[in-house]
Structures are given as C-alpha cells and as structure tokens.
Amino acid sequence: MDLLNKLNRQERQQANEYVQGILRRKSYLDFLISRYSSVDIAGMDAFFKNILRIGIYDLLFMDSTPDYAAINENVEIAKTQISARSGDLANAILRKIQRETNELPTPDMEDRTDLVATTFSHPAWLVKRWSDRFGEREAFQLMTANNQRPNYYLRANCLKTSPDTFRLRLERAGIEFEESDWLPGYFKVSTLAEVRARGWFEKGLCYVQDIAAGFAPTILDPVSGESVIDLCAAPGTKTLLLAELMENEGSLLAVDINPDRIQRIAENAERGGAKIVKIQRADATEERFKLADAVLLDAPCTGTGVLSKRADLRWRRTPEELEKAVALQEELLDAAANMVAKNGRLVYSTCSLEPEENMKQIEKFLEVYPNFELEELDDYLPEEVLSDDLKSYQTFPHLHHCDGHFGVLMKRKF
Ligand SMILES: C[S@@+](CC[C@H](N)C(=O)[O-])C[C@H]1O[C@@H](n2cnc3c(N)ncnc32)[C@H](O)[C@@H]1O
Numbered sequence: 196m197d198l199l200n201k202l203n204r205q206e207r208q209q210a211n212e213y214v215q216g217i218l219r220r221k222s223y224l225d226f227l228i229s230r231y232s233s234v235d236i237a238g239m240d241a242f243f244k245n246i247l248r249i250g251i252y253d254l255l256f257m258d259s260t261p262d263y264a265a266i267n268e269n270v271e272i273a274k275t276q277i278s279a280r281s282g283d284l285a286n287a288i289l290r291k292i293q294r295e296t297n298e299l300p301t302p303d304m305e306d307r308t309d310l311v312a313t314t315f316s317h318p319a320w321l322v323k324r325w326s327d328r329f330g331e332r333e334a335f336q337l338m339t340a341n342n343q344r345p346n347y348y349l350r351a352n353c354l355k356t357s358p359d360t361f362r363l364r365l366e367r368a369g370i371e372f373e374e375s376d377w378l379p380g381y382f383k384v385s386t387l388a389e390v391r392a393r394g395w396f397e398k399g400l401c402y403v404q405d406i407a408a409g410f411a412p413t414i415l416d417p418v419s420g421e422s423v424i425d426l427c428a429a430p431g432t433k434t435l436l437l438a439e440l441m442e443n444e445g446s447l448l449a450v451d452i453n454p455d456r457i458q459r460i461a462e463n464a465e466r467g468g469a470k471i472v473k474i475q476r477a478d479a480t481e482e483r484f485k486l487a488d489a490v491l492l493d494a495p496c497t498g499t500g501v502l503s504k505r506a507d508l509r510w511r512r513t514p515e516e517l518e519k520a521v522a523l524q525e526e527l528l529d530a531a532a533n534m535v536a537k538n539g540r541l542v543y544s545t546c547s548l549e550p551e552e553n554m555k556q557i558e559k560f561l562e563v564y565p566n567f568e569l570e571e572l573d574d575y576l577p578e579e580v581l582s583d584d585l586k587s588y589q590t591f592p593h594l595h596h597c598d599g600h601f602g603v604l605m606k607r608k609f
Pocket residue numbers: 426427428429430431432433434450451452453456477478479480493494495496
C-alpha cells in the first residue's frame with residue numbers, strides 16, 4: 196500500500212492493469228513458466244516467479260509494451276534484485292517464449308477439469324460448478340468474458356447534472372462512449388483515465404457504477420419523502436442512486452459494519468451532494484432500526500459475477516467461503532425482514548452468479564416469511580435480464596456484457 200501511494204495516477208493505473216491482468220491469466224502464465232523453465236515452478240522463488248509472470252504477460256497481452264522492453268526490463272530486475280544467474284534464466288525463458296509466440300504449447304493435463312482450469316485461469320471448483328450447470332461450451336464463454344479487460348459504466352449524477360448535459364460533456368471532451376438504453380444516465384467507456392483527468396469524479400458529476408449494479412436501487416424505486424434503509428451500503432454507490440431517486444428528500448440511512456469502507460460513503464455522499472444520507476456503523480444482524488418504507492439489502496457475497504474487474508476474487512473464493520456467504524446472507528435477510536413496514540418493500544441483491552446466494556436463498560426466505568411476496572420487475576428493467584416469471588433479474592458477463600448481478604423485489608403484505 197505504501198508503495199502504491201508513492202506512484203502517480205498514471206503509474207497506479209498501470210500497476211492495476213498488471214495486477215488485474217496477471218491475476219486473470221495466472222494459471223496459464225504459470226503453465227508456460229513450468230514448460231519453459233529448467234527450475235521447478237513449485238520450488239521457485241516467489242519474487243522471481245512474479246518477474247516471469249510480468250514478463251510473459253507483457254509479451255503476450257500488453258500490446259503497448261514492445262517485446263525488447265518486456266524482456267530487457269524484467270531481466271534487469273531479476274539480475275539486480277536477485278542474482279546474475281536469475282537474470283540469465285529470465286532472459287532464456289522470456290526470449291524463448293517471444294520466439295515461439297505463435298506456437299506456444301497448450302495445456303495438456305489428463306484431468307479435464309484441470310486442463311480447462313489452466314487454459315482459462317479459473318479455479319477447478321468453479322470450472323466444475325459452471326461446466327455442470329451451464330455445459331462446457333457456455334462455461335468457456337463465461338470464463339472468456341471474465342478474462343477480458345472490463346469496460347466501465349459512468350453514471351451521471353442527477354443531483355448535479357442531467358444525462359443530456361453529461362452526454363454533451365462526453366461529446367465535447369471527445370470521449371468515446373456507448374449510452375445504455377436499459378437505464379437512463381449510464382454511459383459505457385473503455386477507460387476512466389480521461390474522465391479522471393477532467394476532475395468529474397471529484398466534482399461529483401458522475402460515478403463508476405456498472406449498469407447492473409444500478410438495477411437494485413431502480414427496482415426498490417424509492418420516492419421523495421420515504422424512509423429508506425440501505426443495509427450493507429459501503430462504499431455507497433447504490434446509496435447515492437437511492438438519494439437521487441428520492442430527489443434528496445426523505446430519510447436515507449446507510450448502514451455498514453466495516454469502519455474503513457463506511458468512511459467512503461461519507462466522502463461519496465459529500466462529493467455527490469446527497470444531503471439526506473445518514474450513516475451508521477453497525478452489524479445489521481444485531482442492531483434494531485425503526486421500520487422503513489423500503490430496505491435495500493445488497494448482501495456481501497462471493498462476487499463471482501465481477502471476476503473481470505476483481506480478478507483476485509477467483510483465487511480467494513472457495514466452496515467453504517460460498518457456504519459462509521450463504522449463511523451470512525440468510526442472517527442479514529432475517530434482519531432486513533424485520534425492518535420493513537407493512538406494505539413496504541425489500542430488495543435483495545448480490546453480484547454473484549451462484550444460485551445458493553440468489554434464487555435459492557430467496558426461496559428459503561419466502562418459506563419462512565409468508566408475509567413477503569415477490570413482485571414483477573418488467574416495469575423497471577428490460578426483459579432480457581429477467582427470469583421467465585419476471586420476478587428476478589440476473590445478468591451474466593458473457594451474455595449481457597456487464598457485471599453479473601442478481602436481485603429481487605419483495606413486498607411485505609402483512
Ligand atoms: C456488496 S458490498 C455493498 C456494496 C454497496 N451496496 C455499494 O453498492 O456500494 C457488501 C457490504 O456488506 C457489508 N457487511 C457485511 N456484513 C455486514 C453486517 N453484518 N452488517 C452490515 N454490513 C455488513 C460489508 O462491509 C460490505 O461493505
């Protein structure tokens with residue numbers, strides 16, 4: 196973290212590109228290292244392995260880095276930071292890979308799951324889970340989408356500007372964008388650098404928010420004067436959209452358990468002019484709140500819908516983590532149900548693709564809480580993201596070209 200703070204903005208972006216990119220391709224890069232190195236990768240010094248990963252990633256996936264720079268710079272680091280011998284070894288490996296770029300070996304493990312996991316750089320348990328569920332072909336498409344550099348959506352902050360004015364700003368600045376027809380005010384861009392350079396984030400004119408992340412506040416549909424609780428709110432991107440939809444009138448309580456993340460809600464609300472936001476640090480499973488007209492539970496989850504932007508998650512999540520997430524979501528849903536006033540609304544959302552965290556979780560909930568009922572969502576969202584009964588949405592990176600999000604809207608009847 197200290198090192199990151201010493202970098203300027205451009206260097207930070209580049210560091211992020213390397214970290215995310217290498218994490219997206221880690222198994223495949225390691226496969227190449229094991230094929231081209233005379234030293235066994237299992238016993239290889241971690242720093243040296245990372246130098247090789249960067250060098251190979253540079254050679255194969257970074258068009259902006261010339262091959263000679265990819266080789267020389269990484270060889271030099273190995274030489275000066277480790278030893279002359281390591282420099283020689285890095286040089287031999289990287290030069291051979293450069294020469295053979297067009298005929299690189301493909302993974303050839305006997306076990307099918309291992310082979311696919313190495314080829315697509317995903318953990319074996321996810322490969323198995325997704326292949327069983329979607330079939331191999333579609334699982335390949337999903338993993339391929341996860342390995343792409345992500346596009347970003349900018350959402351115009353309607354407390355400070357309008358979609359029309361913001362579109363004009365983008366046009367005048369010569370920033371290429373694609374405007375979504377799913378929700379108003381979302382503009383897809385391929386890089387954030389130019390928007391950052393113009394200071395639009397600091398001025399609160401726009402936020403980075405995937406279009407599918409906008410679905411949950413949209414279906415909660417809060418109006419001016421209502422009381423709303425955003426139960427797992429940090430860093431507050433959905434809170435800000437709620438404040439906008441409420442036209443800054445009413446009461447909007449943003450709750451989160453994490454002290455560092457909660458600070459970011461305050462910063463974002465201040466920047467975006469979301470004046471009605473009150474912030475409370477609390478464990479939502481324990482704290483009692485006044486009944487609200489509408490509650491958003493954007494639950495902590497495995498994040499398997501956002502593996503392109505959060506490449507690290509694929510290596511950190513495990514089946515045990517999935518079980519833990521499901522248990523916490525169940526507790527949070529219990530708590531949320533007791534915060535909704537009669538005739539009030541509850542939205543449950545995740546950025547997961549896993550049924551246990553999504554519809555199966557809701558089915559269990561509805562068995563315990565017959566006073567809640569699912570609502571249809573076609574008044575709010577395009578049918579292409581809705582289930583057949585129109586009562587839930589689920590996006591997939593390979594089908595919808597955005598992050599994978601799930602959500603439902605429930606009404607409390609009695
Ligand atoms: C998916 S993130 C929320 C993202 C946020 N809604 C947004 O759009 O910016 C889930 C959040 O739940 C919070 N959380 C986890 N357990 C919690 C609990 N028991 N009570 C309150 N917040 C909790 C985490 O700190 C995390 O910030």
